[in-house]
Amino acid sequence: MFRRAFSAAVLIWALGFVWFAFALPEPASPVETDAVVVPTGGGGRIAQGIAVLDAGLADHLLVSGVDREVKPGEFAAQFGVDEAQLECCITLGFAAVDTRSNASETAKWVEDNEVRSLRLVTTDWHMRRAAGELSRTLPNGVTVVRDAVPSEPSFANLFLEYHKLLASWAAGLIGL
Template identity: 70%
Template sequence: MIRYVLSSLVLVWALGFLWFTVSLPQPAGKVRTDAVIVLTGAAGRIPQGLAVLDAGLADRMLVSGVAPEVRPAEFAAEFGVSEERMDCCVSLGFAAVDTKGNASEIAAWVEQNEIASLRLVTTDWHMRRAASELDRTLPDGVPVLRDAVPSQPSLASLFLEYHKLLASWAGGLVGI
């Protein structure tokens, strides 16, 4: 009996990992939302968020998880954002140090700015966990459009992220 249960668990784990690796989330396309949320980290995230703003697909952008030493002028210079665009439309969030912290920072910003819909930008391999954490934290009724940045993750990165996703789901089930 124990072998059957263990074999079943290993099979479910392996099939889940296969699903996780072959069906990574994709870019969202041209759907309009009130705001675009960008999680710091891998390359391509901030440029994709800025492209959403430039295309008129969102009016505001929050970059969550910015290092405390980064100044808005430095951010603007690095990414070619005008002072006017920074003043009207780009907010930098300095409170988050991990994905769960991103979700808390985003939820507070969404509530403070009365955002009714948002587009989440993060890397394809990180999207499921980030969206899961955000779904648990956002006020009810705020839809989240998942806009993944395509990447070429290593097998080790996928393995680690899959286990972080499982831990996040388990934590959500027990209320952690």
């Protein structure tokens, strides 16, 4: 009996990993939202968030998890943002240090700015976990559009992220 249950669990785990690795989320279609949120951490995320803002698909951008050492002027120079756009439309969030705290920082910003719809921009392999953490913290009624930045993750990166996703789901189930 134990051997069958163990075998079934391993099979489910393996099939889940195959699904996770080969069915990565994709970029969103051009739809307007109140805001765009980008958790830092992966290449192309911030550039995609700024592109969404520049295209007029959102009025505001939150970059969550910015290193405390980064100055707004440095950010603007690195990403080609002018001072006026930085002041009116881009918020640099310095409170987050991981995916869970990105979600908390985002939820507070969404509530403070009365955001009703947002576009989450993150790397394809990170999207499921980031969206899951965000869904547990956002106020009710906020629509989230998932906009994945395509990447070419390594097997090791996929393997690690799959297990982080499983841990995140488990934590959500037990209310952590």
